Amino acid sequence: MLKRSRPFALVTVLVVGALVAALTGAATPLPAGQFALSGHWVFNSVLQVVFHIDGATTNIDAHADVNGEPGSQVVQSDTHGYVVGPSVITRFDKATLTTLESISPPANELPVFIEVVGGPYLVYRNAGKVVRLSDPPTIVTIGGAVGTPIVTTDGTMWLHRQDVGQICTIAKNADRIGGCAVSVPPGHPGAMTIVDDKPAFVDMFAGTLHVIDGGKLGAGVPIGVPLSPSARPATTEVGGKIAILDPQKQTLILADTKNPPEKALTVALPVGDYDGPMSTGDVVVLVDRQSGNVLTYTPDGARKDTKPIKQKGGTPRLARGEDNRVYVEDADGTQVVVVARDGAVRDVSTAERPAPPDTKADRPNAGGSSDIQVQAPVPPRQTTTNTPRPPTTTPPPVPAGRPGVPLSVTASAGNGSATVNWGAAPDNRADITAYQVTWRASTGQTGAMTVGAGARRATVNGLTNGVSYVITVAATNRIGTGAGASAAAVTPRAPVSPADAPTNARANFDENDRPTRDVTVTWGQPALNGGTLVHYQVTATGLGTRQVTGTSTTYSQVQATSVITFTIRAITRTSDGQLTGAPATAVHRDNQAPPPGGGTPRIQISQGTASSTDNCHRPNCFWVNTRLTGFQPNTTYRLTLRSRANTGGVVTESARTNASGTLQYNELNYDVPGQTVWVTTQGPNGQVKSNEITWRAG
Structure with missing residues (x-):
């Protein structure tokens, strides 16, 4: 559970404002779901003041002194506001404008802010934790990192776990995860969005949009444009399209959600560093953190408006209110750009503390769920002459703070x-x-x-x-x-290369079957080296080539006196196409005839004289004396030095036998004392392994 600290002292009390709230019932929240929360709260870290902005009029209609950290943002429920910083969350009452208590967040990262019925929520994506700011606050643990969440109209939160390929849900007012019933491709970068009031998943790897209906992932609708893994969709659609920001390609993509879809629009963005996108329903909102501009686009890709953020330092922040407006704050909370649903953009300054009003009962419900506003009677204006203006005060210097987000x-x-x-x-x-x-x-x-x-x-x-x-x-x-x-999750992988030779290749038959016999060729699956097995390619001397999905194949009516070499290769698939692996061979011959190599193939190794190369260092580096006997004459073999620490092979080199089928090769070396090492190669009837030796230190 979140840790609570000692309540703050009362910082500011607007007496008449509290009286108005009491008289009008503003302090009592209306039932959840009756009203969408109006307006937006912003925290000015220089003045240590929260301001409430009426989204419809862009007027500041309430403010209060609240302590907070630089970089804090405000999220609201129907009765309270929460100043959320990196290491502390401070709650205040919206009706009385009093500071209540502080709590500690569950993770040291900037959360995603969500204002909805049943919330508000703070989603700590890397930590995989969701905080519902109820009373008391509730933490829901997801079990792993999640992407940017969405919330559907029934109050259900949907979260994508890329690492395990699951979409999990949290029901409205729930204190635990409801399950992860929807499966998506694990490891595929993707994000959640809402299409026709239904949750949907955008698969960045496949470039497809999948609507979730009845708890099942629907068929993919092609986006029509290749997407980078870092691409980000807006969490709600805009004019029947999904807005996707691809920061790597500096483009905004507007993809149709119908099936079959119309051609996607690709809008080239000015060079910059973009945050977003967010949708009001009618326009898309982006922020160029490099130039400090707020940009809006229509669903047909036309630029609608541009508004600069005056404070160039720090990182501007976007928030989508429950009133479907988008609010963009500068880093210190001294300016807010309000984007209405229709795309109209207005600028609000929150750089100075408002002067005391002429009346003490002139503020509305400070962003609460009621739309009632009360205005106290205004006394007759008294005519005065030569009234001196109050002295202009210089704002205090902006204090240093912890760095912003990279x-x-x-x-x-x-x-x-x-x-x-x-x-x-x-x-x-x-x-x-x-x-x-x-x-x-x-x-x-x-x-x-x-x-x-x-x-x-x-x-x-x-x-x-x-x-x-x-x-x-x-x-x-x-x-x-x-x-x-x-960054988006990444999965390290070994470089994709052709598969190794199949292991233990053999030609099996009954020697007593004459004059013909059935020959069954068997082998073991090799290391696929990052590829996906498609099938095996088996070529037999004089009998052609066949494709085999298992690890054996049978040839019927083979002449007992024939000599047939079977060559087996694994065919693998990668993102770039198919690869043909290294060959393994098995030979069918009459056992009454001696093998061409003059005996059973054998390999004998021993630790040789001192050596030193780029990858083998003194004093423990020595040559490996390797001798082959009984192999095919005048044939090139690939010799692989292996160890317990690297059974896949330390190094592989090629050498050729002489006319008698023997070979002395002393060009392999090794330098890890205490390790067991051996040499393997592919012989006429399968893999041949040498004796094992324990490497001695120099």
């Missing part, structure tokens, strides 16, 4: 590693001293590293291939460490 965090997977890139975080008036890079695996393991203030790239090594990781970057200055930004 920009444009992206990650790419490698072989047992991942590389993360980011843009500079706003320093918030105190030089950045370092960046903290942390990661969390889908299996629960975590890690962290610190890099310098000038770094914009870091490589995380030692990761497990096939496991999904979410990497987060946060900046540190002398004030502390700011909120982190996470």
